Amino acid sequence: MEAAKLTRLEARTRVIRGAGRLLFIVFGVALGFVVVATAVPQRRELEKLESRLKLAEDREREVNAERDHRSTELRALREDPAYLEVHARDRLDYCGEGERILRLRRKP
Numbered sequence: 001m002e003a004a005k006l007t008r009l010e011a012r013t014r015v016i017r018g019a020g021r022l023l024f025i026v027f028g029v030a031l032g033f034v035v036v037a038t039a040v041p042q043r044r045e046l047e048k049l050e051s052r053l054k055l056a057e058d059r060e061r062e063v064n065a066e067r068d069h070r071s072t073e074l075r076a077l078r079e080d081p082a083y084l085e086v087h088a089r090d091r092l093d094y095c096g097e098g099e100r101i102l103r104l105r106r107k108p
Helices: 002-079 081-092
Strands: none
Touching: 002 081
């Protein structure tokens, strides 16, 4: 009789251990899902911020290129009399005697 009780007790112990292991695995998987679920919105926000940063960097490059162009043009207007003459004649539509001016229009 004592052996039968011992066998039933061992069987219950195995079931309880198995249930404990299963519960631990379920808890671990649930915890993993929680971590992933909280990371997804942050990942989306990171992607949005990275795209906004890329747009800002592109705009910055455009502005810097425009600034460099304007700076070069200003320096040429101040220091190069030939460039100043060409620029002024073009802007004011002046031409010298006997000169022929051809203007080409760009297609939009």
